[in-house]
Amino acid sequence: MHVLGPDGEAKFxxxxxxxxxxxxxxxxxxxxxxxxxxxxxxxELISAWDSYFRN
Structure with a gap:
């Protein structure tokens, strides 16, 4: 999961x-x-990922 903010970004x-x-x-x-x-x-994040990418 990518996280963007005004100061930088991260990936989890x-x-x-x-x-x-x-x-x-x-x-x-x-x-x-x-x-x-x-x-x-x-x-919730995993469920949303699955719904978006696997359907």
Whole structure:
């Protein structure tokens, strides 16, 4: 999953576990906040991904 912000961007893998794939200029605090949001909504994000790319 790609995350874009005004200060930079990051990419997280959602499966098999949530993992930071790359980071470009997001601070540790920003990454922590984004990771928490991804963790809280992981199932919804995977479902949306599946609906978009597998249908």
């Amino acid at each position: 893998w959602l499966e098999p576990e949530i993992e930071l794939a790359k980071n470009h200029q997001l601070s540790d605090i920003q990454l922590s906040k984004v990771k928490k949001i991804v963790e809280d909504h992981r199932d």
